Amino acid sequence: MKSSLRTRSSRAVVVAVASAALLAPAASVAFADDASVPAPSVTKQADNPEPKTPQISMATIAIKTDKAEVRYGEAVTFTGRTTGLKTGSDLVLQRHDGARWVDLKDRAIVKEGDSYTLISKLTEKGNQRYRVSDGKIYSPEVTVYVK
Numbered sequence: 001m002k003s004s005l006r007t008r009s010s011r012a013v014v015v016a017v018a019s020a021a022l023l024a025p026a027a028s029v030a031f032a033d034d035a036s037v038p039a040p041s042v043t044k045q046a047d048n049p050e051p052k053t054p055q056i057s058m059a060t061i062a063i064k065t066d067k068a069e070v071r072y073g074e075a076v077t078f079t080g081r082t083t084g085l086k087t088g089s090d091l092v093l094q095r096h097d098g099a100r101w102v103d104l105k106d107r108a109i110v111k112e113g114d115s116y117t118l119i120s121k122l123t124e125k126g127n128q129r130y131r132v133s134d135g136k137i138y139s140p141e142v143t144v145y146v147k
Helices: 005-031
Strands: 075-083 090-096 101-109 115-121 126-133 142-146
Touching: 075 126, 090 115, 101 115, 101 126, 115 126
Parallel strands: none
Antiparallel strands: 075 115, 090 101, 090 126, 126 142
């Protein structure tokens, strides 16, 4: 059987009219006022009339090193200041191993005045990337060349 543009167009019109005829009763039921369905009630909160907006943490950690180049096994001091972290918060030194950030054993706490000092003996050769983290907040990374 050969199909022509006229035959396909007429089939499309028939399908459209049939679909509209089937959907028309459902649409009228959906928009009809039904007395058995109660109207939603609005409750007013007396204690807090405005919804709370979530607080965005503006905490930061700054970092710097005392040396940009060291020998294998030599100690480097990482220092910096924090904002938005509580005094006594734990900080951990992290090293990038090429694929991910790895926590090192070196840790520090945030002191009064929002500063920290962390001393680490570097045992990976080459350009090494380090950062400090409190678990949620990360410092920018610093690079130290270990020869």
